[in-house]
Amino acid sequence: MAPEPALSRHLMQQGTELFRRALESVTDDQLAAPTALAGWTGKHVAAHVAANAEALGNLVRWARTGEETPMYSSPEQRNADIEAGATRPEADLRAWVDRSATALATGLDALTDEQWDRQVRTAQGRLVPATEIPWMRTREVMVHAVDLGGSVGYADLPLDFHAALLDDIVAKRSAAADGPALHLAPTDDERRWDVAGAGEPTTVNGPLSELAAYLSGRPATGLAVGGATADLPDLPRWL
Missing domain, CATH: 1.20.120.450 (dinb family like domain)
Structure with missing residues (x-):
């Protein structure tokens, strides 16, 4: 997308x-x-x-x-x-x-x-x-x-890019549905993204830039699972 x-x-x-x-x-x-x-x-x-x-x-x-x-x-x-x-x-x-x-x-x-x-x-x-x-x-x-x-770093990339990248990757991951279901809730943006996949959706919170890093398979920091510190769900390859 x-x-x-x-x-x-x-x-x-x-x-x-x-x-x-x-x-x-x-x-x-x-x-x-x-x-x-x-x-x-x-x-x-x-x-x-x-x-x-x-x-x-x-x-x-x-x-x-x-x-x-x-x-x-x-x-x-x-x-x-x-x-x-x-x-x-x-x-x-x-x-x-x-x-x-x-x-x-x-x-x-x-x-x-x-x-x-x-x-x-x-x-x-x-x-x-x-x-x-x-x-x-x-x-x-x-x-x-x-x-x-x-x-x-990811924080240096434009916010418009992070949002567009999430739109793109969410659409691809949801179409494949070969990974975990996710609910992405940025702490610095009102928008939300849902990834279709296996199981009940896991809510991941954090900066928009770090959510984009995580969803693209790159190292990410400052993210929380369900509001608490926990291991992020493993993701399959994006591209």
């Missing part, structure tokens, strides 16, 4: 700048070190974000020309591109991140109204209008800006 297109494009721009800020905040040694993502260094994260921009550029080309251009030829090719990218020299990798982000933004800016409405296929196989491409990119740059372990 993507937010409305104008908000998605605005958040994508913000997320791109946050990722650049996070990348600038880590040294080359830190970039080569492991992250909280299993098996990935910061170089893997940066390579993934750069390769993602190019893959989404394929969808922009599809929207512009009407010729089917998948994001990746296969999941194996996607993984191989990330592994290869993670071996690049740090300076080359940083330049690739910047160059690919600029090219994607330029391509999106050139789409006409008709092209924005054209259907493209995500890496998960969903047919969506091209208007969803900015939101697909926003998720990547926002979440992975935090994964780099630099100066950007």
